[in-house]
Amino acid sequence: MMADIGELSIRNAGKIYDPEGIHLVALEDVSLEIKASEFCVVVGPSGCGKTTLLNAIAGFDQLTGGEILMDGKLLASPGKKLLPGPDRMVVFQHGALFPWKTVMWNVTCGPLKQGSMNLHTATEKARELLVRVGLHGIEDNFPEGLSGGQKRRVEIIRALMNDPKVLLLDEPFRALDALTKSVVQEHLLELFDFSPKTIFFITHDLEEAIFLADRVAVMTTRPGMIKKIVAVDIPRPRDYRVLTSNRFLELKAELGEAIHEEAKKAFEAGERELA
Amino acid sequence: MMTSQAQPEKNSGKSVGAVRELSLSYRFVRWLKSLWSLNLLLGALSLGTILFIWEFAGPLGIPAIKDVPPPSSVIAAAMDLLVSEQYWTGWGLSFQRIGIGFLIAQMIGIPLGLIMAINRFSFGTIFPVIEILRPIPPVAWIPISIVFWPTREQSVVFIVFLGAFWIVLLNTIGGASQIDRRFKRAALSLGSTPKDLFWKIILPATIPSIVIGMAVGMGISWEMVVASEMIAGDTGLGYLLWQSFQIGAIAHVIVCMISIGIAGYFSSALIRALGGFATPWRRLH
Amino acid sequence: MTAAFSVRMQWLLRNPRIYQGMLGIGCFFLAWYLLVDMFGVWRFREMPKLVVGIKEWLNPDPVFGMSLFTAEYYMHIWASIYRVLIAFLVATLSGITLGIMMGWKRIFFGLTFPILEVLRPIPILAWIPLAIILMPGRELPIIALTFLAAFFVTILNTLLGVQAIDKVYFRAAESLGFSQLQTLWHVIIPGALPYIFVGLQIAMGACWFSLVAAEILSGNAGLGYKVWETYYYVQFPTMVSTMATLGFFGYISSALVRMAGNRLMRWREEMLAGI
Numbered sequence: 001m002m003a004d005i006g007e008l009s010i011r012n013a014g015k016i017y018d019p020e021g022i023h024l025v026a027l028e029d030v031s032l033e034i035k036a037s038e039f040c041v042v043v044g045p046s047g048c049g050k051t052t053l054l055n056a057i058a059g060f061d062q063l064t065g066g067e068i069l070m071d072g073k074l075l076a077s078p079g080k081k082l083l084p085g086p087d088r089m090v091v092f093q094h095g096a097l098f099p100w101k102t103v104m105w106n107v108t109c110g111p112l113k114q115g116s117m118n119l120h121t122a123t124e125k126a127r128e129l130l131v132r133v134g135l136h137g138i139e140d141n142f143p144e145g146l147s148g149g150q151k152r153r154v155e156i157i158r159a160l161m162n163d164p165k166v167l168l169l170d171e172p173f174r175a176l177d178a179l180t181k182s183v184v185q186e187h188l189l190e191l192f193d194f195s196p197k198t199i200f201f202i203t204h205d206l207e208e209a210i211f212l213a214d215r216v217a218v219m220t221t222r223p224g225m226i227k228k229i230v231a232v233d234i235p236r237p238r239d240y241r242v243l244t245s246n247r248f249l250e251l252k253a254e255l256g257e258a259i260h261e262e263a264k265k266a267f268e269a270g271e272r273e274l275a
Numbered sequence: 276m277m278t279s280q281a282q283p284e285k286n287s288g289k290s291v292g293a294v295r296e297l298s299l300s301y302r303f304v305r306w307l308k309s310l311w312s313l314n315l316l317l318g319a320l321s322l323g324t325i326l327f328i329w330e331f332a333g334p335l336g337i338p339a340i341k342d343v344p345p346p347s348s349v350i351a352a353a354m355d356l357l358v359s360e361q362y363w364t365g366w367g368l369s370f371q372r373i374g375i376g377f378l379i380a381q382m383i384g385i386p387l388g389l390i391m392a393i394n395r396f397s398f399g400t401i402f403p404v405i406e407i408l409r410p411i412p413p414v415a416w417i418p419i420s421i422v423f424w425p426t427r428e429q430s431v432v433f434i435v436f437l438g439a440f441w442i443v444l445l446n447t448i449g450g451a452s453q454i455d456r457r458f459k460r461a462a463l464s465l466g467s468t469p470k471d472l473f474w475k476i477i478l479p480a481t482i483p484s485i486v487i488g489m490a491v492g493m494g495i496s497w498e499m500v501v502a503s504e505m506i507a508g509d510t511g512l513g514y515l516l517w518q519s520f521q522i523g524a525i526a527h528v529i530v531c532m533i534s535i536g537i538a539g540y541f542s543s544a545l546i547r548a549l550g551g552f553a554t555p556w557r558r559l560h
Numbered sequence: 561m562t563a564a565f566s567v568r569m570q571w572l573l574r575n576p577r578i579y580q581g582m583l584g585i586g587c588f589f590l591a592w593y594l595l596v597d598m599f600g601v602w603r604f605r606e607m608p609k610l611v612v613g614i615k616e617w618l619n620p621d622p623v624f625g626m627s628l629f630t631a632e633y634y635m636h637i638w639a640s641i642y643r644v645l646i647a648f649l650v651a652t653l654s655g656i657t658l659g660i661m662m663g664w665k666r667i668f669f670g671l672t673f674p675i676l677e678v679l680r681p682i683p684i685l686a687w688i689p690l691a692i693i694l695m696p697g698r699e700l701p702i703i704a705l706t707f708l709a710a711f712f713v714t715i716l717n718t719l720l721g722v723q724a725i726d727k728v729y730f731r732a733a734e735s736l737g738f739s740q741l742q743t744l745w746h747v748i749i750p751g752a753l754p755y756i757f758v759g760l761q762i763a764m765g766a767c768w769f770s771l772v773a774a775e776i777l778s779g780n781a782g783l784g785y786k787v788w789e790t791y792y793y794v795q796f797p798t799m800v801s802t803m804a805t806l807g808f809f810g811y812i813s814s815a816l817v818r819m820a821g822n823r824l825m826r827w828r829e830e831m832l833a834g835i
Contacts, residue, residue, distance in 0.1 A: 313667075412773075
């Protein structure tokens with residue numbers, strides 16, 4: 001049909017863990033349409049199933065119901081073995097930069113391994129992207145010598161270097177302090193403005209969601225379903241001043257009630273922190 | 276087949292925290308099924324193949340292994356030994372030596388390790404001496420041990436002690452020094468005295484490392500007891516093994532090997548079980 | 561260059577640890593001298609004397625035939641080192657290979673682990689009779705025994721090392737599109753290295769332990785054998801120097817392994833420096 005542009009279509013996705021036994025329903029009838037180059041954020045309380053949904057798209061987990069299509073082709077469905085791949089590159093919550101390799105190796109290994117770039121091109125592009133997010137001169141460091149904010153940026157660059165159709169981010173800024181978080185968020189937005197991609201971002205932080213997203217989807221507590229979808233019409237490029245603008249506060253009020261309701265339900269259900 | 280109890284609650288088509296409770300009988304059946312797993316089959320396959328090759332190495336003409344008594348004669352030798360008094364006395368004596376040597380190693384090693392972990396001066400003075408003595412293999416101490424101790428029994432126990440001592444000492448020091456500083460600070464800010472700090476924070480937090488040290492030390496103790504009995508003993512399982520070798524009763528040798536292996540395995544397992552007892556907060560894992 | 565060196569020296573000299581260490585070691589030798597040489601308290605009377613032992617060791621024309629200046633000394637040293645070297649190398653190569661295979665492929669694990677668990681509890685020395693029967697000559701059984709001790713330890717620690725690798729690194733490798741071989745080379749092996757090297761140090765200690773025992777029971781040369789010989793022929797001063805030599809080489813060999821490990825795992829410097 002269309003050229004590969006990274007359009008994601010989630011239809012009635014369901015995931016039940018151990019159906020014959022404890023029958024844990026993680027996702028129930030989740031439907032979401034994500035357009036190409038759209039920054040879509042799913043917000044929900046801990047344990048609601050948003051990571052499960054991300055894993056299903058990435059290929060780390062298989063659905064037990066419904067289907068996910070990418071660019072019109074069937075990506076995931078029950079019984080279909082989906083392998084993870086660089087076209088749906090993931091940025092992990094607690095970081096997965098290989099500690100025994102340098103930053104440069106981490107960032108360039110993807111395209112080099114697939115042969116999509118040669119060493120020179122890859123190194124140049126990597127440097128360019130790193131500078132763009134304010135990191136230069138750290139290419140030969142090992143990840144453990146970097147700060148949290150630096151590591152997250154490097155991991156995002158690593159993902160981008162693979163030119164994925166969909167970029168999947170699993171609560172990537174959760175462990176950062178508030179100040180670092182806002183700076184790194186701005187860097188992510190800059191990258192997004194510079195080279196738009198379809199982004200699927202999950203978080204429990206409503207402000208982060210509205211700040212980053214084109215559309216915010218609220219997920220209910222377990223079993224997860226999409227409760228509400230709101231378009232964020234704040235113009236890009238955005239910076240931290242957006243956080244105090246009227247439109248932002250309006251959106252926050254609109255979504256806040258839905259989120260809070262789910263948070264309370266999750267709390268009462270005694271959800272243990274899944275992080 | 277499955278008898279689940281509470282059905283997930285349905286309100287407006289959604290189930291909140293929909294997890295089923297499983298009945299005991301169902302869980303038992305599932306556990307049984309999990310035993311019959313691929314791992315079990317593979318294990319049986321490989322062990323079975325090895326036993327088969329071993330048994331028929333003679334007729335099959337496999338070079339070296341055919342000189343080793345096949346499983347059938349090992350079993351026959353086992354029958355022989357299991358009724359002999361020397362065998363069971365051997366068990367008793369070896370266990371006794373292990374018990375005493377191991378226990379003394381813990382009684383000296385754990386307090387010393389704790390002191391060294393807490394008191395920097397003691398660590399600075401004692402540790403270098405430890406580092407000089409430790410690399411000398413305990414087996415090399417056997418002659419000195421024989422010379423020094425009045426009885427053979429004592430010299431064997433000393434070697435067992437030595438082997439376990441280093442391990443328990445290092446593990447205790449390691450465990451006590453790695454205690455998260457936050458625990459100590461929390462305790463101090465809650466008003467605990469140094470004595471409290473030791474008995475209620477440091478000691479319990481070190482116990483997992485001590486237990487590991489004990490489990491490893493137990494394994495080492497068996498190596499030591501066998502070594503000393505073979506080299507310098509006149510009773511015990513190790514001695515029996517060497518004796519059988521000297522008189523060419525190789526099948527008996529193999530039985531002794533297996534016996535010692537079993538003994539060692541169970542002692543370590545026992546230590547680990549007791550360790551689990553002593554650290555109830557870890558049993559969830 | 562010299563400025564940095566003198567700064568180092570100053571730091572070293574001001575460090576209380578050095579003096580405490582000297583105090584401890586000094587007390588040890590003092591106690592030895594007093595208990596054995598000087599006063600001969602209780603059973604210590606029978607023990608090798610410190611001063612006599614040192615004198616003999618440094619004697620160009622030793623009373624009992626072996627000292628720092630005799631060829632025999634170095635012959636025994638070489639005999640032992642030679643055996644340890646071969647055994648350790650073979651054990652390292654085979655143990656690491658097997659350990660990685662076991663940690664990597666479930667089927668391999670299922671086939672080999674039961675055999676390992678059956679054989680491992682058997683004390684190494686208990687294998688001597690079988691080793692002597694199965695292997696020709698004198699050297700081979702001793703080397704085989706030394707090998708066996710190191711082998712089990714290495715496999716176990718390598719296996720633990722592979723299993724201890726955070727699963728997220730495997731996921732990252734999958735997302736990045738690594739092949740099986742690339743995952744092995746870039747994730748599994750470097751990831752398991754810390755545990756492997758701990759295992760190698762233990763294995764080195766195990767080598768010396770079994771070597772000495774094997775030499776005592778069936779050798780005709782080597783430091784272990786010599787210790788027994790000095791006991792048998794009541795050559796106590798030489799016994800002490802032989803034991804000390806054993807300790808020395810045991811220590812050096814472990815230290816070498818540790819240093820090799822530190823070089824290969826340079827990324828840990830930054831991590832450990834943070835602590």
